[in-house]
Amino acid sequence: MSIQMIDQEKLANEYMGVRSFTERLVQPLNMEDFIIQSMEDASPPKWHLAHTTWFFERFLLKEFLTDYNGFDDHFDYLFNSYYETAGPFHPRIERGLITRPSVEEVFAYRKHVDKYIKELIMSDSMGEMGDEIGSLLEIGLNHEQQHQELLLTDIKYNLSRNPFLPAYQRNECNASEPSTGPVSFIEMEGGLVEIGNNGKSFCFDNEKPVHKVWLDSYRLAKRPVTNDEFCAFIEDGGYKKPQYWLSDGWSTVQKNQWEAPLYWFKREEEWYTYTLAGEQQLNPNDPVCHVSFYEADAFARWSGKRLPTEEEWENACTLQTIEGNLADSGKFHPQAAQHTNEKLFLQAFGDVWEWTKSPYVSYPGNKPYEGTLGEYNAKFMCNQMVLRGGSCATPASHIRATYRNFFQPEKRWQFSGFRLAEDIHQ
Amino acid sequence: MSIQMIDQEKLANEYMGVRSFTERLVQPLNMEDFIIQSMEDASPPKWHLAHTTWFFERFLLKEFLTDYNGFDDHFDYLFNSYYETAGPFHPRIERGLITRPSVEEVFAYRKHVDKYIKELIMSDSMGEMGDEIGSLLEIGLNHEQQHQELLLTDIKYNLSRNPFLPAYQRNECNASEPSTGPVSFIEMEGGLVEIGNNGKSFCFDNEKPVHKVWLDSYRLAKRPVTNDEFCAFIEDGGYKKPQYWLSDGWSTVQKNQWEAPLYWFKREEEWYTYTLAGEQQLNPNDPVCHVSFYEADAFARWSGKRLPTEEEWENACTLQTIEGNLADSGKFHPQAAQHTNEKLFLQAFGDVWEWTKSPYVSYPGNKPYEGTLGEYNAKFMCNQMVLRGGSCATPASHIRATYRNFFQPEKRWQFSGFRLAEDIHQ
Amino acid sequence: MSIQMIDQEKLANEYMGVRSFTERLVQPLNMEDFIIQSMEDASPPKWHLAHTTWFFERFLLKEFLTDYNGFDDHFDYLFNSYYETAGPFHPRIERGLITRPSVEEVFAYRKHVDKYIKELIMSDSMGEMGDEIGSLLEIGLNHEQQHQELLLTDIKYNLSRNPFLPAYQRNECNASEPSTGPVSFIEMEGGLVEIGNNGKSFCFDNEKPVHKVWLDSYRLAKRPVTNDEFCAFIEDGGYKKPQYWLSDGWSTVQKNQWEAPLYWFKREEEWYTYTLAGEQQLNPNDPVCHVSFYEADAFARWSGKRLPTEEEWENACTLQTIEGNLADSGKFHPQAAQHTNEKLFLQAFGDVWEWTKSPYVSYPGNKPYEGTLGEYNAKFMCNQMVLRGGSCATPASHIRATYRNFFQPEKRWQFSGFRLAEDIHQ
Amino acid sequence: MSIQMIDQEKLANEYMGVRSFTERLVQPLNMEDFIIQSMEDASPPKWHLAHTTWFFERFLLKEFLTDYNGFDDHFDYLFNSYYETAGPFHPRIERGLITRPSVEEVFAYRKHVDKYIKELIMSDSMGEMGDEIGSLLEIGLNHEQQHQELLLTDIKYNLSRNPFLPAYQRNECNASEPSTGPVSFIEMEGGLVEIGNNGKSFCFDNEKPVHKVWLDSYRLAKRPVTNDEFCAFIEDGGYKKPQYWLSDGWSTVQKNQWEAPLYWFKREEEWYTYTLAGEQQLNPNDPVCHVSFYEADAFARWSGKRLPTEEEWENACTLQTIEGNLADSGKFHPQAAQHTNEKLFLQAFGDVWEWTKSPYVSYPGNKPYEGTLGEYNAKFMCNQMVLRGGSCATPASHIRATYRNFFQPEKRWQFSGFRLAEDIHQ
Ligand SMILES: [Fe+3]
Numbered sequence A, B, C, D: 001m002s003i004q005m006i007d008q009e010k011l012a013n014e015y016m017g018v019r020s021f022t023e024r025l026v027q028p029l030n031m032e033d034f035i036i037q038s039m040e041d042a043s044p045p046k047w048h049l050a051h052t053t054w055f056f057e058r059f060l061l062k063e064f065l066t067d068y069n070g071f072d073d074h075f076d077y078l079f080n081s082y083y084e085t086a087g088p089f090h091p092r093i094e095r096g097l098i099t100r101p102s103v104e105e106v107f108a109y110r111k112h113v114d115k116y117i118k119e120l121i122m123s124d125s126m127g128e129m130g131d132e133i134g135s136l137l138e139i140g141l142n143h144e145q146q147h148q149e150l151l152l153t154d155i156k157y158n159l160s161r162n163p164f165l166p167a168y169q170r171n172e173c174n175a176s177e178p179s180t181g182p183v184s185f186i187e188m189e190g191g192l193v194e195i196g197n198n199g200k201s202f203c204f205d206n207e208k209p210v211h212k213v214w215l216d217s218y219r220l221a222k223r224p225v226t227n228d229e230f231c232a233f234i235e236d237g238g239y240k241k242p243q244y245w246l247s248d249g250w251s252t253v254q255k256n257q258w259e260a261p262l263y264w265f266k267r268e269e270e271w272y273t274y275t276l277a278g279e280q281q282l283n284p285n286d287p288v289c290h291v292s293f294y295e296a297d298a299f300a301r302w303s304g305k306r307l308p309t310e311e312e313w314e315n316a317c318t319l320q321t322i323e324g325n326l327a328d329s330g331k332f333h334p335q336a337a338q339h340t341n342e343k344l345f346l347q348a349f350g351d352v353w354e355w356t357k358s359p360y361v362s363y364p365g366n367k368p369y370e371g372t373l374g375e376y377n378a379k380f381m382c383n384q385m386v387l388r389g390g391s392c393a394t395p396a397s398h399i400r401a402t403y404r405n406f407f408q409p410e411k412r413w414q415f416s417g418f419r420l421a422e423d424i425h426q
């Protein structure tokens, strides 16, 4: 989401647009579904609804709206996620133990904050402090969009722990596209390139500044790896051969007894997968999804290729139009690529986040946000890997070529896949 | 609950009486409160509602009602608690991850099973197989009463994990009774006594058979230990001095950093406790509650006394009238004893379960139930201690002098206190 | 060990006899074998050598020998096992991290303490305070004998963790005895019996006082269960059928994936076992050994019998001569029973400790030792089960009919087996 | 260690030089010290002695020496560290449970392998396959040098777990150097630079190839951070303020209750540290040592600077002479920097390894070793951070400017410190 000029009316509409999309996402849920946290990573939907609201209340209303009274004194404790400098907060692992406030009260909280945010947007403060407020609003809305994706991935994980695999929504099963044939690689010329976001439209602090990076020439796959290709890895004993795996990856495979991506299961010799529309037979041409960095990396080694760096990815996809199977489609499941003879990267945006081989670190010369929001991104720059390009659960207005997503290398509950790269040997 | 003769109408009424009491207990809950499991021991209320119903469906309807169809095929898996011989079941620790079936569906399940149970009770089968059905119904109803107590203790624990300590119900705070003064001990003459239940009215398999036990003469406290007395132990450094503790108890204290009974907390130098009516200041004359066997045993050693054996308890209280602060009062919190000069045991029934020094083992010559119900009690006869006398959460019709409750020695979330005993030295 | 009269010379000899047997037991070890602790239960041999010495230094020399100086200031911390009231001590789980003092220094420590103990025994103090000193010496020697058994079981466990199964000593493999045929049961008449030790010769505090117990008539197996019989349980799927197991036992089986007693392994369809003489093929007629209480109890349930109570065991074996395959034989492995037509219990003493169905609790009217030694036995009276009769690693002068050994129900590294019992139904 | 030309005699001498240095390092140990493993990271000295030997046996003797018979069949299992493709190996965490082979046998193993390696070096094979053998020998010797450092750090950690802190060797305490005053920063001009090793003399696979990297201009501290400076961080509450820490770092601090670097402890308000010469008072001017990446990073944030990248470090120190307080000095403890007015980096080599802000990943175009040795470095390229420059435990002939050491960000038992850097803002 990017806000180009401070047109108050338009801003209020954008605000309400993002906020109501969140509420549309939880429409299919039972009251009971709002409450549970089935692993530390997967927060209860109720918590997401309240936390994103708290973000606006805490960083906007309490800072800029004179005489604003907090909706409830307990919420600063309950719905602060991890901002140490904003005060003490409820342990992440106990989010699923909180039955009060009720779901209804959380919806009332949203209504309350929405009312005052609109008041703030329309107020005269937007004259004097419009830039600061506008920029915090942008952060708040992008923050909410990140939680929209998390809502979907957390709901999916939560429901998947029910042995009878209830569906979140029933939509038509995606018909299998014909295979696009073996993947081709597009050659990219190296050199001294510029990476990062110039900040003319919205971006997070971790995408800045624009900086020079030397890249050797390389080849990048036209499309992500498919289920079919990943099955070949499995059938070749990929999960049983330590030589393909990083040492930490191999320990993870052993400890968790992984034999396939998350949500895959076999019934009568056929692979099935759990989707937000319930279980379905695995579609061979869909991009493989719900794999960890370790699995992506092992597959790459098995196939004699490698993962791209985040700079290679950005350099290759920067001119690509931002379109694809994103959250706005409402499918919430990756789709098979459509064949094309054009020399362009398919599914660069949407379908699956793409693991890169780049650890998540700060760009040279980077400055985190000032104050409490400095904790937003910077403190996670360790033990995580960068993913690029958005997924079928990412709002279209939220993604861009410079966008850096990041997760620990063993995480699989996001819509995460990957695309191969290779060196050009002189 | 005991069923003396098979009067079908009366039986149906008793059935409905027990069943509706369960539903009354969950009346004060929000929909959200039904779902969570805040520790392995504390099951979600929804699960209790369904599991007790499954018990009737599985052991009565599916066995005796011709052409009965199960309400839902998944329920055998989801709501079997631990009966290995009845088929596979959902892991106990994951009960809080199940949002479907909804609470509403579980209430429909109850209605459905109630309808058919009543049909079964009124049917002709009650002629031929009345004894067997009647006896299983009795077990089912007593089972449901056990879960009524668990509902209360689990709800209490679940709500207590919310940092803002919501109340389950708002009832008038119990006014403090005047202290009964220092506890007195009543002398009981020893000899060869009979312990156990003759089975003339309902009892569980673990209470049988009546068997001879030799008891030396002993003294038993007139009333349980009070908060005030327990505070003296705390103030004397009881939780910091290993010499009062069993080795396993001391490890437990260290590991969990216990400094007081469960639910106690200090605010401005005063002790408070969480109750089902919310937090309240500690009433010094109430029986101490929510202590583990380890704490009871350490207190006893500190005070130069000991806990009674279960046989001493039963021998002393067997002639006591079954009345007291039981679940029927709706207070759900122990109350101070009322002074009396009579030579009788106060609060033998109700208020708090009383830890004994007896490990839970089978009585000589005991036979567990036949078949799957053999798993009801017998397989827990290891690493648990016997408690006697019922609590403020035990239905009055459920308790008797021979009743054996049992928990692991470190458990504290039940309404558990204790009464002291001592040897008579010749 | 029992000391009848204070004959100083004889006492000094007894002392040296026990002490030198300990040193004989560690003769076959490499220096390296003295150091390691392969699980929390299995202490390093060096630690046993030092701890038993510390016991004499701490409770005798420092109390009764004027001007005695401790051998090393650090040893009170390092070699106190668990006596909280004797001061802080090194965590049990870290005993295997202590390389200094060296083994040589520990032998010097033993020599030093031996010298002064002999001095104390021969001194005039033995006149005035002979009773107290003599009784502490007896405790110290019996304590050392307990550690002699632990030395053997801990050495066995430590060496067994080496994948190449080194032998502690090479002794001739026991030739298989002909089977004694199916086990027979001897009927014991019930009634009011006396249990416990009258203290005329040495016993531990936990064996006292003599007290009355009512026993119903019962039958007790003539000999312990054999490997052959236990194999039948395994082959019948005993480790896979929850119906035979206590709930805690079943969890233990699942968690540890037990499929046979400790030290058993299969090679080309044949059962082998690790012994202190290295691996050997399983001898079908030997008593089954290295089983937990859970396995003993499950076998009993599978076979339609039960384990005896400790009182039944004591009542039956009290008149049996104390002889058998005890540590003095140097075999350190149970042997097959020799057939006899006499109506007596075979292998009551030696071969394998016999699990009973009795939890370890204090006898009625029992008084623990005064002072720090009160921690010797009493604080373990929770979550443990009683074993009777001694094993092939128990010194003959250490065992008696009233002797109560105790371990947690899941422990298997002791030489533990069991004997069946059954009710007599009128 | 680098081998320039194949002079057989010289090669044999170099081999023996490295091998005998290992043996010199374990000279001060008791037999008992060789056995223990006090945490998963810290292997027993005996294991290091055997594993480095196995490396030569496995990758040289068994490959190139005709008719060579392994010294012991079990050693492939016991002393393979982590080479999955070389066969199964003993779990790392159980290295401290292996008392056989004895230390003596391991020394015999070393002698045996040394004899045959010398035979191989002097043999005619060195004609035909000299390059391959020579290059494997170089790897083997550098491998042994890495384990020389690990021997020292593991011995230090093992001994430190003894509550009485025994010394490894008694050497004169380093006299405190006068402080060099506040640290100064040297400006380095940026641009397109070359990083990595051209392979003309020995380097590991992970240092190759030489590749272009763009660096912005930066400043690098003349010397590492000192104890004195680190104390200021502690006194300012550095370990209590989450704002200075990465999120994972803060969790680590909380979980382990870190309040100072490893081996530091306070006595009567003074800081002491454990060294290989026993405990000593903290020398304020020594480089801070035994800090994790998290602590280095938190200190940098607190001080308003940052850590350098590995490329900045290499670019700055590449022309520095390789001299300093390295293992050859035998001090095994970092020393205070000596003041100088010259514009050069003090202590670039030796004293302490310097954490960089660079995650350990492969260089662009990098190729791991072929075959099993491909597991040497490449599989650890995840979740680890690069350290540069060697320490007081690194052999001088082992270090160079391009050398990349790597450890997980929470590890502290290596001699690890850090040097600050900062951006130059245009
Ligand atoms: Fe957030």
Ligand SMILES: [Fe+3]
Pocket (backbone or CB within 6 Å): B051, B081, B143, B147
């Ligand atoms: Fe139940």
Ligand SMILES: [Fe+3]
Pocket (backbone or CB within 6 Å): C051, C081, C143, C147
């Ligand atoms: Fe001991």
Ligand SMILES: [Fe+3]
Pocket (backbone or CB within 6 Å): D051, D081, D143, D147
């Ligand atoms: Fe190595």
